[in-house]
Amino acid sequence: MKAALLYGIRDLRLEEVEIPEVGPGEILVRVRAATTCGTDLKIYRRGYVGGIIKYPQPFGHEWAGDVVKVGEGVEGIEEGMRIRAGNSTPCYRCSMCRKGYYNLCENRTWLWGSYAEYVKVPAPIVKHNLQILPPHLSYAEAAITEPLACVLHGALKAGVKLGDTVAIIGAGPIGILHCQLAKRMGADKVIIGDMVEERLKVAEKWADVTVNVSEEDLTARVREETDGLGADVVIEAVGLPETWQKALELVSKGGTVLEFGGCPSGTKIEVDTQLLHYGEVTLLGTFHATPEEFTKAFNLISSGVIDVKPLITREVPLSEIKEVFDRILPSKRDLKVAIIP
Ligand SMILES: [Zn+2]
Ligand SMILES: [Zn+2]
Secondary structure, eight states: OEEEEEEETTEEEEEEOOOOOOOTTOEEEEEEEEEOOHHHHHHHHHOOTTTTOOSSEEOOOEEEEEEEEEOTTOOSOOTTOEEEEOSEEOOSOSHHHHTTOGGGOSSOEEOOOOSBSEEEEOHHHHHHSEEEOOTTSOHHHHHTHHHHHHHHHHHHHHTOOTTOEEEEEOOSHHHHHHHHHHHHTTOSEEEEEESOHHHHHHHTTTOSEEEETTTSOHHHHHHHHTTTSOEEEEEEOSOOHHHHHHHTTSEEEEEEEEEOSOOOTTOOOOOOHHHHHTSOOEEEEOOSOOHHHHHHHHHHHHTTSSOOGGGEEEEEEGGGHHHIIIIITTTOOOSEEEEEO
16 A cells, blocks of 8 residues: 655655554554644654654544454444544553543554555554544544544633633634634634634634734734733644743733644743733643543534534645645645545
8 A cells, every 4th residue: 555654854755565454453444535734744844742753654643534444353343434533542541541631641552644545543542532424524524533622622621611702823723623612612702813814714704803913913903802901711823932922912811821732842931920920810731632522523523513624725645745745734825635545
């Protein structure tokens, strides 16, 4: 089969490899769509994620496809079923899992390698993080379960509530998912800022206010839109220390700042102690999602409560994957590209 393997920073190769053998509890899936993710672009450009990436690394983690082989002992999954599965599952045994922090599991089973014709799903993921697609749901839409699960995890922790004003930095796929979810969670006004007009155009469908930050200062606009108070919840969806810093300028007293985007390791931000003390501002980061949140995210997509279709701005065959990472994604005009193996 054809599979994209990452050999190092910016060194992605499409190779002919063996179709994986299926062991007990595992399944083999013919990938029908694999969506690109900001995390993939980060890994492509700067390596990353403490210990998770080992070269040559099978690449891609958001996908859906058809079951073609079912290992011994698998229950409820049959050949021909349309499914998607998560990129990880917790162990349910480590100290973090015992505390209920399943997204922080220290002994997670990972699954990478969806930019390929076939993907083998490990037994623990078959058991704990797999969903069957209803007939109306496309493969590419189902693939977006993973980022939505992470967004859901963040939004629940940030505690967006009825009547809140929410300010979002970044109108990429993550920012737009946060925007939709915040409205569904009852936000009264969502203000979203980005530099790319094409992205703001998509965000307009849900956001109350879009701000092109190359023309207008986001802090001034958020203050103006909130009678000088600032937003109840601020969400950073870019993943740069500058925008993490900027997020602190947008928050109201008593509000919450969710620093959602992952920054390069070794980076730092400065926090005004007065903001946290006299302003009682809550500052938090979130990572990944729990299997329960994966299931909820999948249901939100398949019921149409969250509309992920506008996020898929292009379809490209697997043979052109290099082009996607070298040119299409860096231009930032596209949101998510569906890779079709
Ligand atoms: Zn992702
Ligand atoms: Zn664990």
